Amino acid sequence: MDLPVVVGVDGSEPSLRAVDWAADEAALHGVPLRLVNASKWDRYEGEALVVGLGKASERVLAESIVGFAMEHAQRRHPDLRIVTETPVEDPETALLNAGRNASILVTGSRGRGEITGLILGSVSLAVAARADCPVVVLPGSYDTRATSGICHSIVLGIADGQEGEAAIRFAFREAAAREVALLAVRAWRCPLAEGGLSPLSDSDVTGRHEAMAADRIEESLHDAVADHPSVEVHRQTGEGPARNVLLNASVSADLLVVGALRRAGHFGLQLGPVAHTLLHHALCPVGVVPQRV
DSSP, rough: SSOOOEEEOOOSSSHHHHHHHHHHHHHHHOOEEEEEEOGGGGGGGGGHHHHHHSOOOHHHHHHHHHHHHHHHHHHHOOOOOOEEEESOOOOOHHHHHHHHSSEEEEESSTTTOOOOOOOOOHHHHHHHHHSSSSSSOOOOOOOSSSOSSSEEEEEEEOOOOTHHHHHHHHHHHHHHHTTOEEEEEEEOOBOTTTTTSSBOOOOHHHHHHHHHHHHHHHHHHHHHHHHOOOSOOOEEEEEOHHHHHHHHHHTSSSSSEEEEEEEOOOSSSOHHHHHHHHHHHHHSSSEEEEOOH
């Protein structure tokens, strides 16, 4: 993995937590860290100010922000290779462009200027829903340590079909690098009784659906388990909506990984309801891994 870890910085506290996490991630994999602060400062600064100062004040602020973030990351990892960028673009566009040549793209939950009280900022949501590379979004209250989290566990949501293949590879790679256990989680639900409002209660039916979920886990993990024999793998099935089962699992995880389909020719946000809920409410960093179909 030679591509850099990219992190969006804007001087806010959530973005500095993201810098910490991204710096740990880059050091863990031996790749550079790329700090990006973007703004369309040229649209708003007057010509006289630009000529008088030599630089627009917003450009000065952008360079100050990435400079501080760089010093912050270097104190954490003195030998880490760090590059900075201050593109004249809106943050969403800049991060999506940077993500085309990144191993991982990291953002905080909210940035400077986001509306107070929002759980997830618009930039983080848009990047997670459109990026070409895996995106990790940190919740605002989360501990910043990527490599020494307190739970020593990565949770992987097992999806249907091909949706989770890239997510599985990513989760196993991260678990192997961190030398932590991986918990594969699959939700299941009984169908509604024909013509009724309550789930079927027959224990055989319940057992069959739970067994199908367990089989799905085994089928999904078969190749990854063979490729990463050092990773300790646990399996868990849970009854209920996938978002609820995974939210519960996030309580005891250092990273929660899910897949997201990316369909060719679709230019809007491509983020399923489960991933959307997890980004807003999970108690640990959420990794959204795109799966091209």
